[in-house]
Amino acid sequence: MAKVKRVSVGGQALIEGILMKGPKGSAMALRLPDGTIEVEEKNFPSVKDKCKFFGFPIIRGVTNFVESMVTGYKCLMESAEKVSFEEIKNDDDIENMSKTDKWITEHFGEKMVTAISVISMILGIGLAFLLFFYLPTLAADLLNKLTNGAITNFRVIIESLVRVIIFVLYMVLVSQMKDIKRMFMYHGAEHKSIFCFEAGKELTVENVREMSRLHPRCGTSFMFVMIIISMILSSVISLIFPALRNIRIVWMLVKVLMLPFVMGLGYEFIKFAGCHDNIFVKIVSAPGLWMQRITTNEPTDDIIEVGIAAIKAALYGVEKKEEAVETEETDTEKSEETEIELQEENVTEKTVENSVDSYKKEAESIVDDLLAEIVSEKSSDKE
Incomplete structure (x- = not known):
């Protein structure tokens, strides 16, 4: 059984940013509307540290x-x-907002996004229950009735297949939204940055860009694994307690x-x-990796920079990361100063060489003049 290097780095795509979780801490990097990258360390204490049971x-x-x-x-x-509200504050067309948006903005201010997100989360939980619990069970029951009970022993498998189809269609439709497409680019940058770190390469834009955006430990793969496990467990339970399967509400519970x-x-x-x-x-992970072709997009270099900033801060801390950047800048400045000094030395050496050459020429001309005078004096004495 082949083992690969164990690492403890994970992440999550955010709105114009990435959250990275390292072995000693977490960090969030955001691309702000002004183009700068804001990096912030996060401390998320785990209940596992307080109670070993968990x-x-x-x-x-x-x-x-x-x-x-x-x-x-x-x-x-x-x-x-941090991102959305800044865009709203800087929008000159705020007067063109709908009455509902204006009311929410006036009453909630900077908490507007949170209020909307809470409502969206509640609706999302209800929608998830409807799509992934109720509809698959309903579809299997209806199909069983249409076939006069011919698929009774296969209802669990049919439920799982319907659940997979709904999940894939949902992600395909969501991936067409402009904002989600960009978030999926950050998702890809998260995977690439982690892969680059796992490969032991330097965290540069060039190295990260070459990495794959498909990662086996992704949450998308986790969802598919859960569907497979759920199908197996449901089959076992329905065989042991077949009466539970006949009451739809009880079965969903x-x-x-x-x-x-x-x-x-x-x-x-x-x-x-x-x-x-x-x-x-590889076989069990394959469906999740295929699905990541929908939930991740190839990131641009500016998005990769956010991923690098996040993983460096999660691994080394924000201060050490900044020190490393300052050290690189200092080294660059020193190298530039050294180059300037060498250039000045070369200029000086060339100047000295030119001066020596000119002195040689002057000395040679003086010697030639003296020799010419001596020769002329001797010739005049002979006469």
């Missing part, structure tokens, strides 16, 4: 998932407030209660996949 296998998967959702949501809201265990197993597999490279891992 660090046990399976349990730690649920813990990490919940903590990642909470911290990721906070940073997403912060990035939205079972699926919801089963979700934490599915998360835990999914996390353990993703963790395993990040440390191993074999045929089994």
Whole structure:
């Protein structure tokens, strides 16, 4: 079983930014409307540090998932407030906003994005339940009725297939939105930056650009792994307790209660996949990697710069990162000063050489004149 280098760096795409989580801390890098990159260290204490129970296998998967959702949501809201509200403040056409947007802006101010996001999150949870729990179950039940119970033993598989189809279609439709396309570019930069670090290469735009944007530990892969595990567990439960499957509401409740265990197993597999490279891992990870062709886009160099800033700050801290930049600038200045000094020395040497040559020529001309006078005097004496 081939093992690859274990690393503990992860990330998340934000609005015009990236959140990176390193082994010792986290950092968020944002591209502000004025073009500058703002880097901020984040401290997210984990409940695993206080209670070892939450660090046990399976349990730690649920813990990490919940903590990642909470911290990721906070940073997403912060990035939205810093980027989106600045754009609104600088917009000369604010008077052309709709009445609803004006009312929200006047009453919530800088918290406008947060208010909208909270409402969106509530609606999103309801939509997720409808799309990924209710509709697949409903579709399987309807198909079972249409076939007079011929697919009773395959309803779990049909549910999973419907869930995958809905998930893929949803992501394809969402990926067509302008803002989401740009966020997917940051998602690609996050993966490329992590790959560059894992490869042991220097974190430069050129090196990061060459890396793949598809990463096996991505959340997209995690979603597909969860669907596969859910299908297997649902099949086992329906075989052991077939009566549960006949009541739609009860069956959906079972699926919801089963979700934490599915998360835990999914996390353990993703963790395993990040440390191993074999045929089994490649086969199971393949659907998630294919899906990342939708959820990631090739980033531009300015977006790659944000990814590099985020991962450097997460690994080394903001201050050390700035010191490294200052050191590079100092080294550059020193090299420039050295070049100037060498150029001045070369000019001086050339000046000296030119002076020596001129002195030689003058001396030679003087000697020639003296010899000519001596010769002329001797010739006059002979006469």
